[in-house]
Amino acid sequence: MLVGDSQEFDRTIRLHVFQHTADTGVVPQSQDIAAALGHPLDAVEASLRRLAEGRVLVLAPASSSIWMANPFSAVPTDFKVMSRGRTYFGNCIWDALGILALLGADGLVDAVCGDCRESMEVEIRDGALEGEGIVHFAVPARRWWINIGFT
Numbered sequence: 290m291l292v293g294d295s296q297e298f299d300r301t302i303r304l305h306v307f308q309h310t311a312d313t314g315v316v317p318q319s320q321d322i323a324a325a326l327g328h329p330l331d332a333v334e335a336s337l338r339r340l341a342e343g344r345v346l347v348l349a350p351a352s353s354s355i356w357m358a359n360p361f362s363a364v365p366t367d368f369k370v371m372s373r374g375r376t377y378f379g380n381c382i383w384d385a386l387g388i389l390a391l392l393g394a395d396g397l398v399d400a401v402c403g404d405c406r407e408s409m410e411v412e413i414r415d416g417a418l419e420g421e422g423i424v425h426f427a428v429p430a431r432r433w434w435i436n437i438g439f440t
């Protein structure tokens with residue numbers, strides 16, 4: 290593939306990021322992506338910036354490192370997801386449940402309440418949600434992207 294076709298190149302990068310993360314539980318970073326796909330690092334980093342501008346990914350502040358490939362988090366969080374023999378991290382309870390939906394798999398979400406810090410577990414079993422908990426939306430959905438890292 291020619292790197293000059295940025296739309297197709299970005300699609301390839303995006304699909305690799307999400308497939309790798311689903312397969313391994315690890316969000317790949319630019320150097321890993323470049324090595325795996327055989328593309329120049331600067332082209333991969335430019336693609337990641339375009340994907341971040343399109344809100345497909347969230348980059349860590351002032352870098353080209355992937356912080357979030359929603360619903361996956363590249364860093365450990367209070368929203369741990371166990372499924373398919375792997376551990377994933379969601380950015381929030383909504384994303385943790387979204388990981389299981391994206392995987393199309395049952396699994397356990399081990400989370401911490403954002404308000405009281407109490408531990409809670411919910412499970413998807415046979416496609417149904419089991420467990421109890423509270424979901425906090427501290428910021429209205431229309432304002433999430435103003436500061437997605439806080440949200």
